[in-house]
Amino acid sequence: MTDLRGRLTDGAYAAGWSAVKRLPEPVAVRLGQTIADLAWKRRGERVRRLESNYARVVPDATPERLAELSRAGMRSYLRYWMESFRLPAWSPERVRTGFDPEGLHNLTDGLASGRGVILALPHLGNWDLAGAWVTTKLETRFTTVAERLKPETLYDRFVAYREGLGMEVLPHSGGSAFGTLARRLRDGGLVCLVADRDLSASGVEVKFFGDAARMPAGPALLAQQTGALLLPVTLWYDDSPTMRGRVHPPIEVPETGTKAEKTSVMTQVLADAFATGIADHPEDWHMLQRLWLADLDPAKDPEKNTGSGQAVAADPEKGTP
Template sequence: MLRYLVFWFVFRVLGRLPLPLLYGIAEIVGRLGYALAPGPRRNVWDNLRHVMPDAPKSRLRRTAKAVFRNVGYYYADLAQLPRMDLDQFFRERLIYRGIEEHIRSNVDRGRGVVMLSAHVGNAEMAGQALIPLNIPCFAVTEPVQPERLSRMLNSIRRSHGVEFMPVGVPSAKRIMRTLRDGGTVALMGDRDILGPKMLLPFFGEETWMPTGPIEVALRTGAAIVPSFSSRRGRYLIEAVAQPPIEIERTDDLQADVRTAMLEFISRLEAQLRAEPDQWMVLEPIWDAEPREPQPAKEPEEATV
């Protein structure tokens, strides 16, 4: 109940604040989160060590703090989404590339599209780029507890027309139907949550990666379009749809899934190497023992 009330206050009260004040508060919360949440902080450090294996501690520390700051900005984005002026957002806060070439071109000829993304930038805000282009989109989200919080989050996310559902049997059926009808579905491919998975190399070390999005695309004949977003400063979001992943199909579905996944992982690695601070995953991706120095040895790493 407490968690729900905290998010209710953020979305229903703080979301009404002027943007500079709202994002200023979000930055403070991100700093406090880094200082006061040792578990997520260690997880972020471990994830970043895989992405930036040769980085000195000082750079890892700066990047980890930036991750927490961007998490704060992410929730500020959601808080103001229902009251956001879409026209102003499109003019002043959104840059998008590749959508016409790689998404609309497939939709216009009746081919479904899987927009395969990751927890970078803000996928919910980037998805708003599809609205002025009249490209209907259905997105699947990670369920959170309590259930009423999950419902509130998805209600906020769908404020302007992009459909959101928590992952589960109903959403799986909706995905298949949407793709077979030539529609667009947005899915995440950087973290194993539920569904099919495969042990694959990611930044040189094997870990479990979700294969459901690739598998459903191959089963339905949908285009697989890696799509990533990035934050530019506090307010600006850049959304980029990359060329589709094309593979030579065989009669072995799992082999094809692996081939396509390795291509997606290669593109994801390039994205994360370029902008590691944009990767907002607070859980351990490699299930490794976190290797952040303990506060007693490195007290400065818990400072804000």
């Protein structure tokens, strides 16, 4: 049954990349909204979890407001998928006009300094589009990490998709991935990591919208070991076809404290930057899983030992190149 489910999942993604990218953009937009509305009306587990997460982000929201947010959130989530399926067919000009970030100098100045740059993002907007924009508009290749999905053919499909957008994709394999990322940064390169969810034992506990959650240690550890700049990035949609975003100022490495203390401080600052962007645009935060520690039931939750699959949390002393 597991193998059959895996083949069906892989087939669905294959069909999406094959068929959706051929649709005219207005048709793809309407299709995404239709699918989102149908999923929202069914109120399955993922939709209910999304709404529960929004209740923490907007604690004074009425049930009606939360319903509005979850519907908008599902539409935003399907916009992400429709864009992602279509990205391989977008022209370079369409990619260049598809994203408009504020604070871009924080990234370009960092790259010009030769120190290396780590971009850390939450599950906001379309991080694949932002990555394609970096490789197309800025003509800068970067390195990221992908979780090994099941079936293996699905993982290979995602790797091929992102490599086709100009990214170097490493498998999420602990210290080995960390060492490669560190080498790229020491060479003055760019690393991009989705970093708002890590439920593994190595996750750093942070206060997030007033309650405890865990986020990956990897971005802060990489910055400490390599001297690279750590820049939070937040993304959002408005009513236009262009996605918006902000490259936040660098997170400084504390001058005092142990490695663990510095990592904790930096990860909390990162979480606060994420929270700012999510609070401003909650409907564009695609967190359809459990995140806060209070929401986890270790006896029942199959996600209890899984991480985001994006931000490596390995200790540099266990994975140095």
